[in-house]
Amino acid sequence: MSIDTTYGFTYKGRHCSELGVRLLRYTVNSPNLREYEDEPAGTPGVIDYGTELGKREIEITVDIVPDSRMFKRRQSEILSWLKPTTAAGMLVFDDVPDRFFTAKLSGNLTPEQIGKYGELRFAMKCTDPYSRSATLSDNVILDSTIVLDTEIRLDDTWSYRIDGTQTVEVNNWGYEDVTPTITITGSCANLSISAGDKTFVYSGTLNNETLIVDGERMTVKKGGSSTLQYSDVEFITLEPGINYVTIQGTTLNCDVSFSFRAKYL
Template identity: 30%
Template sequence: MGVKLDGRDPREFGLIFLKDHYHPHTSEIRSKTLIIPGRPGAWDFGAEWDIRTFNLPFAIIEYNKLEMQRKIRAFVAFLLDSYGRPREVKLTFDYDPDKYYSVKLAAQISHERFFFAEQFELPLVAHDPYAKSLVSSDAITMDSDVSIQADIMWDTGISERTITSPETFTIVNNGTVALRFSYVVEGSGTNVKLSANGKTFTLGTFSNKTYEVDGDMFTVKVNGVTDLTTTSGDFIELLPGSNTITVSGSNLNLIISESLTYKYI
């Protein structure tokens, strides 16, 4: 059993990952309630996932005290940026190798130092509580060399489509969490619209342009420049499983492509 941080094994720093560790199956839950005087209980406005925390136990065995300090300092420096501030790294577990969490050092590293050994817990926090797929959707095909352990539908990598008339196509969200659809539209069309799951996003009429729609960031770039003035509607969401995308308009000569990063509870 082991972990990797940004693809690196802690053994590269002389550290031993101890098997008993804290890895919660879910993140913390943030409940949204309102207490109304005179009303029993509370008004429930639902709940949201909060941050996810990890405490990873490590040990180091080194008879040379100076060398021990050097190894620990190198490991801590690896977790920091050039200004000495905690940076985001990808945390993966060997029992879930196709997913990662974006984590940062969350608190002081406390330790127990013995004559020739040291043991400590590494406190990490994922401000985005979801696990994410290490491989994007456009790389997942039957012919690829990708090692995937998750239960997925293959050939989701067919992500570049030529659209010359109104049509529908299917996109598979292999994660367990809904995604806001991010995609690229290139070409020309009149009154171009994309719809799915009750939401419609309108690109309008354009000629020889490239639209980069980033659902996660709620942004649109037109020919590489951020511009929200020429589009309208709701950013499309992809629910877990198969999603039907409808493209409407006239005089269509489009190429539509996407590269999805699946999310998991």
């Protein structure tokens, strides 16, 4: 019996149809909130110290297409695929192929069996509350996994040739701020990269070398060695939409690229 793959999901590189599983429905819940507050005695209300996003849960219901194997064997195979004792993996739903969740099985795998047919209900815990684009910005090409309504312009690029002070347009097509990895290849000195109210400054020099500024991991490396001491440790962020990024320095003769995955709640 053929399996309908138009409505399913892929987990850790394996599509559910490979196990004879069909996705019936799924619900992506909002992230849990970590709220920091204090309740002062004698004063109405609370003092709010801010809110952070916690994990989020995705509820999934599937059914199993009957074949010659017993239902319990099928259930064991699926549980091994979703094995919760292993690290979280990429979870991609067919109807949103351009983004993924980082998730792992959470709680019980609940079966409802009728002979060799059955349904399974389970929850996936997203260790990262955001879903992220399947394609990195510096890998966007015409046949990338990107849906038609994505806010990417035909002439968008995330890599630039810099031979003097220049302001470039960097498109963050997601809905949330991102902290890019910036790769500078070539020669320059006293480099600064500004976006919004943040400016990254690198006081060292490059002489036909490569500098990698990883804002998420807060590392600065030249030739694989840390040169964080030459930076001001103020990593830029890119807001949703078009960001105007100014690159300045002396003896500028380099290529600068911005690599990130768009983020969504």
